[in-house]
Amino acid sequence: MWIIGALLLVVILVFAVSAYKKHYTIKQIREAPKQEQTEQQEEAEEVSETTDEEEKKRKEDPVKDFISDKAEKAMNRFFTKELNIVAIGDSLTEGVGDEADNGGYVGILKDTINQDRELVEMKNFGKEGNRSDQLMARLDDEEIEAALEDADIILVTIGANDIMKIFKENFTNLTLDKFSNGKSNYERRLDEIITSMDDMNPRADIYLVGFYNPFKRYFADIEELEIIIEDWNNIGREVTEEHRHVHFIPTKDLFEDTSINYLSSDNFHPNHLGYELMAERVLEYITNEGEPLDEEE
Numbered sequence: 053m054w055i056i057g058a059l060l061l062v063v064i065l066v067f068a069v070s071a072y073k074k075h076y077t078i079k080q081i082r083e084a085p086k087q088e089q090t091e092q093q094e095e096a097e098e099v100s101e102t103t104d105e106e107e108k109k110r111k112e113d114p115v116k117d118f119i120s121d122k123a124e125k126a127m128n129r130f131f132t133k134e135l136n137i138v139a140i141g142d143s144l145t146e147g148v149g150d151e152a153d154n155g156g157y158v159g160i161l162k163d164t165i166n167q168d169r170e171l172v173e174m175k176n177f178g179k180e181g182n183r184s185d186q187l188m189a190r191l192d193d194e195e196i197e198a199a200l201e202d203a204d205i206i207l208v209t210i211g212a213n214d215i216m217k218i219f220k221e222n223f224t225n226l227t228l229d230k231f232s233n234g235k236s237n238y239e240r241r242l243d244e245i246i247t248s249m250d251d252m253n254p255r256a257d258i259y260l261v262g263f264y265n266p267f268k269r270y271f272a273d274i275e276e277l278e279i280i281i282e283d284w285n286n287i288g289r290e291v292t293e294e295h296r297h298v299h300f301i302p303t304k305d306l307f308e309d310t311s312i313n314y315l316s317s318d319n320f321h322p323n324h325l326g327y328e329l330m331a332e333r334v335l336e337y338i339t340n341e342g343e344p345l346d347e348e349e
Contacts, residue, residue, distance in 0.1 A: 145178025
């Protein structure tokens with residue numbers, strides 16, 4: 053449908069305008085009078101001090117900064133012995149966009165679980181730009197294979213770059229059918245990835261983290277985007293249901309409230325607050341056998 057192509061063009065323009073504004077702001081600062089520069093510098097220092105205080109507080113008490121009581125109780129019941137957790141996948145696993153430079157949801161999980169004592173060893177094999185075919189190839193890496201064989205829990209994010217590849221390759225002729233064809237390939241490769249991990253380590257619990265709509269805040273009325281995200285999430289959910297001790301963790305609903313900015317400056321990856329939402333959701337599912345916690349918890 054032409055509207056999807058138009059949407060991609062708008063998205064590109066949004067990013068371009070964002071980059072231009074950043075450049076223009078820098079130019080304005082350079083040309084501003086010294087007094088104005090001093091005022092801007094003072095404001096920047098105040099913001100920096102506030103940010104430093106918030107970051108210090110977060111490091112001192114990471115759990116109470118964001119995690120719910122029910123998730124904290126479940127965590128305390130679940131993590132009673134040392135566990136090996138391996139996270140693998142794309143930029144969401146790597147933590148791109150996390151302004152705290154703490155490794156995104158994986159780093160938050162590690163700090164939260166290990167706040168009192170070292171209970172988990174966390175290995176992060178996230179790689180920005182990874183598609184499902186590239187992740188499949190990386191499973192042959194000796195370091196990754198050894199880590200997966202020793203893992204008690206495996207966390208996976210993959211597929212967003214498969215979607216973006218379809219956008220880029222079909223920019224002038226983009227239709228929902230293109231995504232339907234891509235879904236079949238993604239489904240096959242995802243099944244191969246999970247099967248390979250299960251063959252390496254049949255005792256590990258595997259969790260596939262689902263997609264969210266990064267364009268929801270600016271393009272809420274574009275139904276095609278919602279259809280694409282939902283369809284690909286359903287593929288992930290269906291594939292996980294075909295395997296034992298493999299679970300799907302939804303994240304789409306976490307980013308539905310567009311009144312709060314959960315995205316980084318690139319308007320695509322989560323910021324630290326967004327990664328906190330993901331970390332709590334992942335924590336809820338891994339401490340409750342792949343299901344969300346009951347409200348009474």
